[in-house]
Amino acid sequence: MGRAREPKGRIPVRFRSRQYSLEERSEIEGPEPVFRAFFMEVEMQEQFMHRALQLARQGWGFTNPNPMVGAVIIREGAVIGQGYHRAAGQPHAEIEAITDAGRNARGTTMYVNLEPCTHWGKTPPCTDAIIDAGIDHVVTAMEDPNPQVSGRGIETLRRAGVKVTVGLLEERARKLNEAFVSYMTQDQPFVVVKSAMSLDGKIATRTGDSRWISGLPARTYVHYLRTGYDAVMVGINTVLKDDPRLTSRLGPFRKRDPTRIVVDSTARIPLEAKVLRSSEAPLILATTTQANQEKLELLRNSGVQVRVFPGPRVPLADLLRDLAKEKIISILVEGGGAINASLFMGGLVNKVLFFIAPKILGGRSAPSPVDGTGIAQVAEATELRNVTFKPFPPDMLMEGYPHYRKEATKTCSQA
Numbered sequence: 001m002g003r004a005r006e007p008k009g010r011i012p013v014r015f016r017s018r019q020y021s022l023e024e025r026s027e028i029e030g031p032e033p034v035f036r037a038f039f040m041e042v043e044m045q046e047q048f049m050h051r052a053l054q055l056a057r058q059g060w061g062f063t064n065p066n067p068m069v070g071a072v073i074i075r076e077g078a079v080i081g082q083g084y085h086r087a088a089g090q091p092h093a094e095i096e097a098i099t100d101a102g103r104n105a106r107g108t109t110m111y112v113n114l115e116p117c118t119h120w121g122k123t124p125p126c127t128d129a130i131i132d133a134g135i136d137h138v139v140t141a142m143e144d145p146n147p148q149v150s151g152r153g154i155e156t157l158r159r160a161g162v163k164v165t166v167g168l169l170e171e172r173a174r175k176l177n178e179a180f181v182s183y184m185t186q187d188q189p190f191v192v193v194k195s196a197m198s199l200d201g202k203i204a205t206r207t208g209d210s211r212w213i214s215g216l217p218a219r220t221y222v223h224y225l226r227t228g229y230d231a232v233m234v235g236i237n238t239v240l241k242d243d244p245r246l247t248s249r250l251g252p253f254r255k256r257d258p259t260r261i262v263v264d265s266t267a268r269i270p271l272e273a274k275v276l277r278s279s280e281a282p283l284i285l286a287t288t289t290q291a292n293q294e295k296l297e298l299l300r301n302s303g304v305q306v307r308v309f310p311g312p313r314v315p316l317a318d319l320l321r322d323l324a325k326e327k328i329i330s331i332l333v334e335g336g337g338a339i340n341a342s343l344f345m346g347g348l349v350n351k352v353l354f355f356i357a358p359k360i361l362g363g364r365s366a367p368s369p370v371d372g373t374g375i376a377q378v379a380e381a382t383e384l385r386n387v388t389f390k391p392f393p394p395d396m397l398m399e400g401y402p403h404y405r406k407e408a409t410k411t412c413s414q415a
């Protein structure tokens with residue numbers, strides 16, 4: 001026989017008021033309803049943090065070099081204020097949520113996916129606003145990954161008597177801001193290699209034709225990705241063979257184009273290439289001292305940002321370090337195989353997004369996503385971790401994070 005149902009609202013309301021400790025309630029009501037209430041409470045907290053993460057995601061593509069942050073303010077189980085960081089230079093999520101809640105913010109709980117800042121940047125510290133608003137409790141998913149400020153926001157709030165809980169849905173929060181987290185702890189942008197290949201591992205036919213290997217859903221998703229990454233990078237052969245625009249074309253949903261980067265040691269890029277005239281977004285040509293100076297001057301005059309490195313090939317690790325200094329925190333690399341090989345060989349790839357199409361192209365000379373000389377033994381392979389699969393019918397997206405064996409990586413200038 002099933003137990004009679006608890007009157008609706010009884011447990012959560014009393015539990016939320018936190019007038020009794022779990023032990024006290026267990027004595028009064030018996031353990032079962034108390035555990036049930038406890039799990040309901042945890043579920044509710046996760047839902048609020050989930051909402052904060054959803055809000056944060058709306059900043060995709062606009063917050064860089066800042067992270068994506070969302071916040072909700074809760075009173076008695078109801079959202080009374082919410083907001084997200086819309087763009088770098090604009091108010092932080094916490095301020096948006098406090099403004100939304102108005103005077104009701106006093107005595108509430110705030111859920112925010114990143115530790116509130118405690119320093120002056122383009123905007124005042126969020127910790128001051130939280131304290132002034134009289135918020136009692138801040139639940140944050142993770143500490144700020146910036147080693148210079150990490151933990152200080154939490155400390156400031158606690159010193160002012162605000163209760164702080166850290167770590168709710170931390171894994172999801174880290175994934176949302178994976179580029180920012182990585183950028184804060186390395187001196188290079190977060191590098192994602194995206195490729196579309198046939199089931200037999202080819203990114204083009206033996207004649208170099210690659211349009212289209214993947215279907216419309218996968219290609220649309222790539223346009224969405226381009227709106228979110230700071231830059232898109234290709235090797236010069238891809239420009240010569242495919243003449244891509246490297247813009248984000250999402251129709252009415254189009255948000256922004258990324259900076260385009262072409263790696264081209266001798267400035268072979270044609271002056272009529274689409275990438276030169278398809279967008280207002282910056283175009284960076286990474287080249288070497290071997291390039292023709294007059295051609296470089298022509299390119300500069302047409303608005304291209306030319307970066308010259310010692311040759312014979314563009315040293316990708318140096319290029320990435322320079323881009324990081326310019327606050328480019330994430331790069332989507334769209335091939336081809338030669339650029340990808342150099343990046344993998346240098347241990348410079350942070351994430352892989354491979355679309356696998358149910359097509360067979362065949363051909364010994366047809367290119368694959370990672371070119372170069374390759375390895376001799378399977379045991380030497382770079383393995384992916386945290387692998388997931390997502391369907392983009394008729395294709396499949398495989399996502400993962402390379403784990404490099406130290407001895408297998410060379411510096412990129414050697415690659």
Ligand SMILES: NC(=O)c1ccc[n+]([C@@H]2O[C@H](COP(=O)([O-])OP(=O)(O)OC[C@H]3O[C@@H](n4cnc5c(N)ncnc54)[C@H](OP(=O)(O)O)[C@@H]3O)[C@@H](O)[C@H]2O)c1
Binds near residue numbers: 195210242339
């Ligand atoms: N299906 C897909 O997802 C996809 C995506 C992209 C491309 N593709 C296909 O891939 C093919 C092109 O690929 P690819 O491998 O020939 O060329 P690529 O990777 O596009 O470009 C390679 C070129 O970049 C230049 N480069 C400069 N510095 C480099 C460095 N450190 N490491 C590597 N390359 C450097 C080199 O030319 P210089 O020495 O002259 O500078 C090199 O030949 C095309 O057929 C295209 O259609 C397919």
